[in-house]
Amino acid sequence: MTQTEASSPLSIAVLGGGSFGTAIANIIAGNGHDTRQWMRDPEKAASCRKLRENTFYLPGVVLHPLLNITYDLEEAVTGCDIVFVSIPSKSFRQVVRAVAPLLSPGTMLISTTKGIEHDSFHLMSDILREETQGMRVGVLSGPNFAKEIVEGHYTATVIASEDEALCKTIQSVLHSETFRVYSSSDVFGVELAGALKNIYAIVTGMAKALGRGGNTTSLLITRALAEMMRFAEAMGADPMTFIGLAGVGDLILTCSSDLSRNYRVGYLVGKGMPLEQAVAEIGQVAEGVNTVRLIKAKADELGVYMPLVSAIHAILFEERPIPEVIRDLMSGAQTFDVAYSAKP
Ligand SMILES: NC(=O)C1=CN([C@@H]2O[C@H](COP(=O)(O)OP(=O)(O)OC[C@H]3O[C@@H](n4cnc5c(N)ncnc54)[C@H](OP(=O)(O)O)[C@@H]3O)[C@@H](O)[C@H]2O)C=CC1
Numbered sequence: 001m002t003q004t005e006a007s008s009p010l011s012i013a014v015l016g017g018g019s020f021g022t023a024i025a026n027i028i029a030g031n032g033h034d035t036r037q038w039m040r041d042p043e044k045a046a047s048c049r050k051l052r053e054n055t056f057y058l059p060g061v062v063l064h065p066l067l068n069i070t071y072d073l074e075e076a077v078t079g080c081d082i083v084f085v086s087i088p089s090k091s092f093r094q095v096v097r098a099v100a101p102l103l104s105p106g107t108m109l110i111s112t113t114k115g116i117e118h119d120s121f122h123l124m125s126d127i128l129r130e131e132t133q134g135m136r137v138g139v140l141s142g143p144n145f146a147k148e149i150v151e152g153h154y155t156a157t158v159i160a161s162e163d164e165a166l167c168k169t170i171q172s173v174l175h176s177e178t179f180r181v182y183s184s185s186d187v188f189g190v191e192l193a194g195a196l197k198n199i200y201a202i203v204t205g206m207a208k209a210l211g212r213g214g215n216t217t218s219l220l221i222t223r224a225l226a227e228m229m230r231f232a233e234a235m236g237a238d239p240m241t242f243i244g245l246a247g248v249g250d251l252i253l254t255c256s257s258d259l260s261r262n263y264r265v266g267y268l269v270g271k272g273m274p275l276e277q278a279v280a281e282i283g284q285v286a287e288g289v290n291t292v293r294l295i296k297a298k299a300d301e302l303g304v305y306m307p308l309v310s311a312i313h314a315i316l317f318e319e320r321p322i323p324e325v326i327r328d329l330m331s332g333a334q335t336f337d338v339a340y341s342a343k344p
């Protein structure tokens with residue numbers, strides 16, 4: 001497909017039967033496209049088809065009649081113009097590797113996954129490029145709770161790709177009365193922002209559990225943004241991307257709502273629950289837990305100052321008592337508020 005605007009219906013697959021995959025598949029089907037959603041579990045697929053509801057991940061939402069649900073990967077992607085990959089980072093490569101031989105050259109592959117590969121520090125767009133050849137790659141990220149999208153709350157997101165025509169097509173297939181799609185050419189920055197903000201959702205969830213108020217949340221969100229931008233710069237990303245929807249937008253959202261699974265993990269740990277139990281209790285993916293480990297190691301390697309990352313790492317993985325970690329944080333050096341300047 002060479003067109004830049006999806007003026008006529010396209011064939012689009014969404015890989016992943018979770019809450020976000022279901023939310024975007026429903027929007028796309030609602031826009032009149034031939035939409036297929038792939039989920040690996042035949043029983044869940046049969047149930048979603050029969051009930052026209054994903055009772056496992058997005059209960060209470062009627063699935064659009066144009067949404068075809070299948071557990072057959074080949075049936076899902078054959079002849080598709082666009083494939084969204086909405087699979088947790090842990091399994092992302094495995095699924096992309098399986099789907100790669102089934103794709104036509106030039107297919108648009110869009111990751112919606114906000115995580116980092118655990119043993120490589122690769123972002124999902126890296127995996128898309130590594131596991132396929134001749135495809136067009138993009139990343140979708142922004143302040144987007146699946147539940148609020150399907151409830152029709154006014155929402156905006158970002159499609160990031162160096163391929164301008166791809167961005168325009170994705171804007172067209174996802175745009176609805178309640179859903180707006182902005183574009184960016186900074187794939188790395190947008191993707192990194194989506195992964196990083198999950199860490200600070202854990203931190204703010206924990207602060208909430210400890211009874212901290214609005215001042216504390218605001219302090220945490222603002223210093224989190226400073227850390228994210230410092231890290232981005234050290235990694236060669238554009239820090240300015242972090243003041244957009246995929247950066248500060250998603251940071252504010254996930255750090256202030258218990259709809260965030262990462263926030264809820266932090267809350268439960270803050271209430272004294274062991275980490276593994278908290279993750280199991282959530283029952284859905286909380287990417288931030290793995291991301292904390294990866295970013296702590298990378299920040300140490302690069303010498304990037306990330307006190308909040310070090311603090312949450314100490315609590316989650318070094319068994320340091322929360323009050324002691326907070327005391328250390330609050331007694332650290334008091335430096336400049338804004339370290340960035342437009343002036344040379
Ligand atoms: N939910 C949200 O509001 C948002 C989520 N995201 C991102 O989207 C990504 C997906 O999240 P989300 O949909 O919420 O996740 P969920 O936890 O809701 O669902 C995960 C889905 O992935 C499937 N899955 C897990 N492992 C595999 C595998 N090896 N092969 C095939 N399918 C697999 C699960 O299938 P099964 O049921 O069989 O286990 C399930 O359908 C995450 O990275 C998240 O950060 C982005 C924006 C918002």
Ligand SMILES: O=C(CO)COP(=O)(O)O
Nearest residue numbers: 142143144145260261262
């Ligand atoms: O990324 C999200 C909203 O933009 C969802 O956050 P959680 O993965 O923490 O639920």
